[in-house]
Amino acid sequence: MHLSVSGLGAVSPFGHGVDPLWDAVVGGRSGVTRLDRDGGLWDAVPIRIGAPAALDADAALGRVRANRLDRSQQLALVAAAEAWADAGSPEVDGDRLAVVVGTGIGGVETLLDAHDVLGTGGARRVSPRTVPMLMANAAAAQISIERGARGGAYTTVSACASGAEAIAVAARLIVTGEADVVIAGGTEAAVTPVTMASFAQSQALAKPGDDDPATLSRPFDVDRRGFVLGEGAGFVVLERAEHAAGRRHRSRAVLAGWGVTSDAHHVTAPLADGSEQERAMTAAIRMAGLTGADVDHVNAHATSTPVGDVGEAAAIRRAVGEHALVTAPKGAIGHMFGAAGAVETILTVRALETGTVPPTRNLEHLDPAVELDVVAEAARRAPLRAALNNSFGFGGQNASLVLTAA
Secondary structure (H helix, E strand, O other): OOEEEEEEEEEEOOEEOHHHHHHHHHOOOOOOEEOOOOOHHHHHOOOOEEEOOOOOHHHHHOHHHHHOOOHHHHHHHHHHHHHHHHOOOOOOOHHHEEEEEEOOOOOHHHHHHHHHHHHHHOHHHOOOOHHHHHOOOHHHHHHHHHHOOOOOEEEEOOHHHHHHHHHHHHHHHHHOOOOOEEEEEEEEOOOOHHHHHHHHHOOOEOOOOOOOHHHOOOOOEOOOOOEOEEOEEEEEEEEEHHHHHHOOOOOOEEEEEEEEEEOOOOOOOOOOOOHHHHHHHHHHHHHOOOOHHHOOEEEOOOOOOHHHHHHHHHHHHHHOOOOOEEEOOHHHHOEOHHHHHHHHHHHHHHHHHHOEEOOEOOOOOEOOOOOOEEOEOOOEEOOOOEEEEEEEEOOOEEEEEEEEEO
16 A cells, blocks of 8 residues: 655754755755853763754744743654645544654653752752653654544654654554554654763764864765764654545655664664665565665665665665665754654655755765765756665664655
8 A cells, every 4th residue: 555645844953844954955055063052061072063953942832832842842743733734734533643753762851951950959849741741752642632643642762763663653554544644753852961972982973173063974975984963853644545635635755665674683783784774675665566676766874874884885785776866864964863764754755756866965985885876966856756765773773665756
C-alpha cells in the first residue's frame, strides 16, 4: 500500500517553516554558528558551536503555554501544526487519527534545569510540571491532545534514527488498518552543556580551530572530523491514498517503502561495512516494488564522521549503485539527532517535487573511498522519480525510507 504524504512542517536553524529551510539548504547557506552561551556549566564545555533552531516560542505558542513545555515539545507542536495546515486540516474521526513522534533524548533541557533548581533552592522550588515536560512521550501526547487524536500517541526512541523510524511506524499503522491519518515526525532540542560535553568527550563533535563555524560539518569530505549538534523538528501528515483522494487534497509525495534494521554490534560504533544499513535500504526499495537502479536520489545520513560516512557510502553503492545523485544536508543544518530523519524526509519530498538536489555544503575534496555522485557546490536539477532517505543512530539503529513523486 502506497501512502500519501499530504502535509509538511518544520522548525530549523533557518526559522519556522518548510520554505525557509528548503531555500537555505538549496542555496548552500549554513545554520551552524558559534553559540552565545556563557556562564555556569557552559564555561566548562570545550566546544560551543551548534545549529540551534530559530524559534520564538512565546510568539508562536503564547508565553503561558510555552513556559509549560520543554523546548523539544515547543518545536514539535509548531512543526506539527504547520504540517496539519499544509495537509488541509483533514476531517478525520479521532479514533482513526494517530500521532508518532521520534526523539533521541526528549526533555533533557527541562531535566537539567530542574536538577539545578533542586540543588540551589530545594524540592519546594521544583515545578510540579517537570516530569510532564521531561518525559520522552510528551511531544506525542501534546500533539494528540491538540488534534484530538485517539488512535494512539506513540514515541520512537532510536537515537538519530528516531524521526525516520517514527514515519515507518506511522506507515505501519495505516497499512494494518489501525489509522487513516497519522501525524508523524521527530523533534530534538539537546544543545545543552551536558550533551555537548559528552559528545565532545566521545570525539564525535567537530573540533573548531580558527575555522569559520559554518565550515565545520563536512560530510563525505576527506577533511571531515565530526558532526555539529543541531536542533529542530520535522513533521509529515501521512494518509491512505484513497483517503486523500476522497477529500480531493493533493499528495506532495508517496511513501512507497521503508526498512528498519539493527546492527546488533556496538552501542555507538556502526558496523564498518555498513551491511545492516544496506539491508535497511534494500528492504525499503524492495517494499516499494523498485530496484536500486530506479532510485534517482539519496539523502544520506552522513554525519561527517570519519568511519560512518565511508561505511554508509559503501552501503549505498551496493544497494543503489553509483548513478544516484547524493546529498548530505547536515553540512548546512547540523545533526538534529532524533529530528534528523524527519527533517531530511521533508527535504527529500521537496527534492522530488522540484527536481532539485541540494548541494552538500563544505564538500571541497570528496573522500576517494566515497564512490558516489555527491552533489557539491551548487544544487543540481534532474528528473527525480524515486528517492531514498537514510537515518542511522547510536545503538546500531537503521531506518531507510523510499519516497516517489506524486
